[in-house]
Amino acid sequence: MVKPSADYQSFGRTQPPARQVAAFDEAHKALADGLASPGSLLAYGNGRSYGDSCHNSAGTIIDMRPRKRVIAFDVETGRLEAEAGLMLSEVIRLAAPHGYFPAVVPGTQFVTLGGAVANDVHGKNHHRRGSFGCHVESLTLQRSDGRTYACSPTENAGLYSATLGGMGLTGIILTVALRLMRVPSLDVAETVQPFRNLAEYFDLAEATDRDNEYAVAWIDQLASGRNAGRGLLLAGNHAPHGARAADLRPARLSVPFQPPVTVLNRPFLKLFNRAYNWRRRRAGDSIAGYRGFFFPLDGVGNWNRLYGPNGLYQHQSVVPEAAARQAVPELLAAARRAGQGSFLTVLKRFGAQRSPALMSFPRPGYTLTLDFPNHGARTLALLDELDRITVGAGGGVNPYKDARMSAATFAASFPEWQRLEAMRDPAFMSDFWARTAGRLGGRSGATAQAAE
Numbered sequence: 001m002v003k004p005s006a007d008y009q010s011f012g013r014t015q016p017p018a019r020q021v022a023a024f025d026e027a028h029k030a031l032a033d034g035l036a037s038p039g040s041l042l043a044y045g046n047g048r049s050y051g052d053s054c055h056n057s058a059g060t061i062i063d064m065r066p067r068k069r070v071i072a073f074d075v076e077t078g079r080l081e082a083e084a085g086l087m088l089s090e091v092i093r094l095a096a097p098h099g100y101f102p103a104v105v106p107g108t109q110f111v112t113l114g115g116a117v118a119n120d121v122h123g124k125n126h127h128r129r130g131s132f133g134c135h136v137e138s139l140t141l142q143r144s145d146g147r148t149y150a151c152s153p154t155e156n157a158g159l160y161s162a163t164l165g166g167m168g169l170t171g172i173i174l175t176v177a178l179r180l181m182r183v184p185s186l187d188v189a190e191t192v193q194p195f196r197n198l199a200e201y202f203d204l205a206e207a208t209d210r211d212n213e214y215a216v217a218w219i220d221q222l223a224s225g226r227n228a229g230r231g232l233l234l235a236g237n238h239a240p241h242g243a244r245a246a247d248l249r250p251a252r253l254s255v256p257f258q259p260p261v262t263v264l265n266r267p268f269l270k271l272f273n274r275a276y277n278w279r280r281r282r283a284g285d286s287i288a289g290y291r292g293f294f295f296p297l298d299g300v301g302n303w304n305r306l307y308g309p310n311g312l313y314q315h316q317s318v319v320p321e322a323a324a325r326q327a328v329p330e331l332l333a334a335a336r337r338a339g340q341g342s343f344l345t346v347l348k349r350f351g352a353q354r355s356p357a358l359m360s361f362p363r364p365g366y367t368l369t370l371d372f373p374n375h376g377a378r379t380l381a382l383l384d385e386l387d388r389i390t391v392g393a394g395g396g397v398n399p400y401k402d403a404r405m406s407a408a409t410f411a412a413s414f415p416e417w418q419r420l421e422a423m424r425d426p427a428f429m430s431d432f433w434a435r436t437a438g439r440l441g442g443r444s445g446a447t448a449q450a451a452e
């Protein structure tokens, strides 16, 4: 058993840290010997999921971070094979000097390959490259029947697709083989286009996606009246000339301890918005370093501590293209009406490329991400309201950002959830899955194995 610590938390910090943590070797042996009991295990990557999908409070989580060996890297083709605990930051460090970058990166580089696969994460280029799973050639998976499965689109294809986006429920991902993307440099030639309201954003979004590898919009959630919905659309392509080595400097700022209350109140948000978005990021073209462009929040270590001891909830919704012009303003208006400013409000268009994953969050349409300090019942009531608008618009709520959605919201967001439940390894369970699929009447663990 590994000594548990605050390290084993999820990013939103609304859950207590995990109490039972196993080293990989211990869990590996229990699985190989067929000794793991139902619902007793869950792999843990780097805890960058916001809610309870990386926790198993009735069982033991397995720390995968020490398993980070690079097995093979082909500089001719960009094929990388590594153990699942390797972080994307390390992939970039290895691959950049050879002209490669991960085809899909989320908004932090401190995620493991296993976590990126298990949540089938997306980046600012979903409209071009789809989700992470679109670039996973193969993986190996250890299950509680004592076997290790080689999985790819042609071998154990059912397990392959259930494991992409499978939130750790199909077993332990041991290794991942990934196709990296060739890039001329790590830097991004960035264009910043201000928009005065959401209608202007929607008019710009599709054409911007057509011309750019990356695009994402920041909304000024504090603006109201005729400024409501104003924001900046940041878009870009890898610059033809620029850095070809990872920037390894530590974050310039760090939050050294958790303040006793959230400091993210309205005056602070106003200052932040003004300083970061609305003054420094002027309209026009510039060359952005890759860390600032892709991972701006990594620039302040432990920034989630600013939310105080009660943590933060993130709400990420996706709604179909046809419903977005109505649903997105409604979502933003609901948060404004509730008097709860979102610290970071991000809007982006997802493209049509389908993931090979059985269950995956991205789908064609628009995705809105909102962060709220946890003010207890009134924040939970607002989040329920956001769920209602999302589901009413035919959309879905992101499970790996969630710590509280109802089972009904989950089922409406992912009607295919029973197919993942059928592929779940009986020894694996998460708090998220118990809270949602468990209440929907998911099969018992014993029948899960038999159904394969």
Ligand SMILES: Cc1cc2nc3c(=O)[nH]c(=O)nc-3n(C[C@H](O)[C@H](O)[C@H](O)COP(=O)(O)OP(=O)(O)OC[C@H]3O[C@@H](n4cnc5c(N)ncnc54)[C@H](O)[C@@H]3O)c2cc1C
Pocket (backbone or CB within 6 Å): 011, 042, 043, 044, 045, 046, 047, 048, 049, 050, 053, 054, 064, 084, 085, 105, 106, 107, 108, 110, 111, 112, 113, 114, 115, 116, 118, 119, 120, 121, 122, 123, 124, 166, 167, 168, 169, 171, 172, 173, 174, 297, 298, 400, 430
């Ligand atoms: C600042 C910030 C920005 C973000 N931006 C984005 C974004 O733009 N797009 C996006 O999609 N996500 C984003 N995320 C969320 C993050 O990318 C995902 O939650 C990611 O999956 C976390 O990976 P992790 O390694 O920390 O895994 P964890 O959070 O520890 O675990 C995630 C899931 O993976 C499973 N898992 C981990 N390792 C293994 C393994 N070896 N075998 C089997 N299962 C495993 C866990 O059981 C769990 O279900 C962001 C998060 C933060 C904090």
